[in-house]
Amino acid sequence: MLESYLTGLLVCGGIIVAIGAQNAYVLSQAIRREHHWWSAGVCMTSDILLFTLGMFGVTAALMAMPEALEVLRWLGVSFLGWLAVQAFIRAGRGRAALEAGGETRKTLKGVLLTTLAVTLLNPQVYLDTLLLIPAVGAQQSSAPGFVAGASSASVIWFGGLAWLGSSLAPVLSRPGAWRVIDGVIGLMMLAIALQLAFSGL
Template sequence: MNATDYFSGFLLGLSLIFAIGSQNAFVLKQGLKREHIFFICLFCAVSDALLISAGVAGFGAVTTRYPQVVHLAKLAGVTFLLGYGLLSLYASITASHALTTNGQVVTSLKKALLLCFGFTWLNPHVYLDTLVLVGMVSTGASSKLIFTGGAVSASFFFFFALGYGARLLTPLFAKPKAWNILDAMVGILMWYLAWHLYQS
């Protein structure tokens, strides 16, 4: 096993998803609510794995040749972020919920996965990072397979650590006010990301 290629892929993959974005904020919130954590983390990690594999395989050349694909994803992403941001801001004003640990599920698995799909696949930065950037960097690896394995394992590590590590904040979110603040922060973050995406 080429350790250099593996850790190069791992560190690159980790650096690209470490910043708090819309997808990470959603995973964090699901982790705090303890709703479908495993499936949400698995969906995000597998999605990353597919995109990274496609990027290393050369799909980045397709997005470079047909930039309209990225443009369409950008418009869809802005619309999605604005809509979810509005819902979060509305919830910060009207909702009154404390964190419960009695196993009650508020959001259905289907709805949670659909939201996760939007945050993941309607984000053009995901395509730029995985298909283009990872694909370009992988050309310098002596073993693309090992490099890909490193980048993919970084996604699995990060998302599961974020989802299950969120429960450490449970005492804080036992208070309804903390949820209102979180909803407001998520809403503002979504709108900021939508504006930033529109300007990019």
């Protein structure tokens, strides 16, 4: 049980860190202090559900419908490209400094919907959570232990991003810092979109 848990924690932790779109969005919301814990919670919940579904047979159904992944691929390219453009526009125009405790700029509904889109429109998420992770989990002595470890990795990672970003908000509240942040986020989103478009799945 413990060995399966630790395997899930380490393997899935490494995979989650590599899914850049979710990480960039949660971190940017945390730095802005715009419903960042809700955003992190959506990512955690999505990961846990997908890990569990993958371990209980959704992988086979997904393999039977490869065209679904292709549709998700191009939806993901379009959405990530749009996020990149928005970030570059913000970087070019600049923005007012973030005021601690100030009014949020986005609604909770908007943040939740965007977090879901960043998560569910990225086909790499499905490849990792429904194909790769179950393949590793199937080799473990305890499937529940493995899923628990994978889920813990998601909670620790996204919780850490939300906490770190909000803690750095006062330091990164200057307009010049925002330009750099938005520029980096734009580059990350664009790189992921281009990788999906040209390298496929």
